[in-house]
Amino acid sequence: MSPFVYHSPLAADQDMHEAMEDILVDISQSHGRRPHSNAHGIAHTLTTSSLLYSFKHRTVLTPFQHLLLQGYPGTVAVSSSHSDRDVRAMAGEAIALPCLGLLVWALFLLKGFSV
Helix, strand or coil, X not given: XXXXXCCCHHHHHHHHHHHCCCCEEECCCCHHHCCECCCCCCCCCCXXXXXXXXXXXXXXXXXXXXXXXXXXXXXXXXXXXXXXXXXXXXXXXXXXXXXXHHHHHHHHHHHCCCC
């Protein structure tokens, strides 16, 4: 029996996709900026030009999915007069409400704003 085990490229490709199933990669950014989500699912900043690739779905996320990543509900209505580029820009310029709430609360605590 040979001590060498043959692994087909197809099997290796499948293993890679399974290992990266929960990872999003921003294919519009340089690799030096580490444009990928970490092991906890936390991604870096979403920009107006972000093109996120999902290994789970093996496709680039739609602009509507960018809004979902920002915390918008799945029922959010986007006017048909907005192009995909407009929606992607809106998502890239948005801030998730929990983050905004934390910022306001930190300012309240640090600056002593009156209620």
